[in-house]
Amino acid sequence: MSAQKGHAMKSSQIQRRQFLKLGSAALAIIPVIAFSGRAAAAINAAMRASLKYQDKPEGEKRCANCVQFVPGKTAKDRGGCKLMPGDTEISPQGYCIAWTKK
Numbered sequence: 158m159s160a161q162k163g164h165a166m167k168s169s170q171i172q173r174r175q176f177l178k179l180g181s182a183a184l185a186i187i188p189v190i191a192f193s194g195r196a197a198a199a200i201n202a203a204m205r206a207s208l209k210y211q212d213k214p215e216g217e218k219r220c221a222n223c224v225q226f227v228p229g230k231t232a233k234d235r236g237g238c239k240l241m242p243g244d245t246e247i248s249p250q251g252y253c254i255a256w257t258k259k
């Protein structure tokens with residue numbers, strides 16, 4: 158093996174190592190992004206369960222006309238509920254047993 162060929166192999170091995178390092182760094186970031194995405198769209202599962210929250214209305218009763226509803230950006234966007242701290246995914250078309258006419 159010539160010295161030049163040996164040098165070429167070494168530099169390609171180094172490039173491969175750098176590529177693998179970058180690849181693992183990128184893979185390590187993916188769960189963080191996925192997790193922060195989930196954190197932004199939080200649900201309060203315990204309160205949803207205890208108040209029997211559902212994503213559909215019960216007749217005319219819906220979150221949009223409940224006094225506890227905190228509207229989202231637009232009338233169709235999901236919002237919050239004063240009874241479900243931290244929950245940002247309450248549907249205006251949702252309903253739970255604590256519904257109170259606005």
Ligand code: SF4
Pocket residue numbers: 208210219220221223224225226227237238239240247251252253254255256257
């Ligand atoms: S109390 Fe129930 S019905 Fe009223 S906004 Fe909250 S989740 Fe919707």
